[in-house]
Amino acid sequence: MASGLLTATLAVAAHGYGGAEPPNGAAIVALLIVAATVGTLTTTLSAASTTSVLLAILACGQIAGHIVLGASGHIHAPLTATMAAAHAVAVGVGTVLIAAGGRLCRAVTRVVRVAVRVVRSPLAPQGRPIVRRAEQPLRAALLLAASMSHRGPPVSPAR
Template sequence: MSVPAAAPVDRVRGVATGLLTAALAMAAHGAGGGALPSGAVAALLVVVAITAGALAASTVRARSPRYLMGLLAAGQLLGHVLLSAAGHHHTGPAAPPAAAMFAAHLVAIVAGAALIGAGDRLWRAVSRTVRTIVRVAYAVVARPAATAHSADQPLRSALLLAASVSHRGPPVSFAR
């Protein structure tokens, strides 16, 4: 049994999910007072983003906004855990409350799902329009132009052929 290939819109959704998972995790974490990742933590965040993108591209249920929000929520949770494990702490007088960090990640989930959903609808609308335009243009080009019927007149051709053939043969005395 073969696995059907993902549609282009599924691959685009996967790429968008992966990119937004990493970018919004870092942005929300930074907005909540966290530091940006470096080294192994950044590499692990890339792995989380690739995994989220692959799941969004390969799962048919990812077209559902609820599933997409759950996928982004899992990505934000894992991203927050990874970024928190980077060695910096959210303590001290300048540290924002935990509610601000949670709110930033929550806004990232909702914004990410809204952006991916809007991109999905836009991709489908644009591709449907392009397919329609190509189909109409192909129909116009593929339609044969009015062709003139053959101008060759068979009777005249037969007369010209008969007139061009030599009726002269070898001399009679030679044939004996």
């Protein structure tokens, strides 16, 4: 998810740094589709944990973002060395930050799992659970007994 957000944000920032105007409605929607695709790719691919694969996905995301911003009527300056450098720096910094964040998240998760395993006490004793029977009639039998009337019609009309 971070890679998708980073792709969209850095594509707009790199275009702005390169002299482009801020994107309008159609360009934003198209860029969000690219960002969702990049985020989904990095989330679902198991090989995305390696830095080189993440670098390739983010680079393709920046290229797709540049193409989408240009094709959707987004007015921007021609591709300059400044804009290309901004995209390249964005990809490099983004890859380092996301890879470091992933490693940090895995380390924190391991520490929390160990801490919870040490602190947690068993809720039930080992072996078969103790089940006690209640000495109360079943609720259905109580409802049936309460619904039957014990009153009948009179034996004779006038006595």
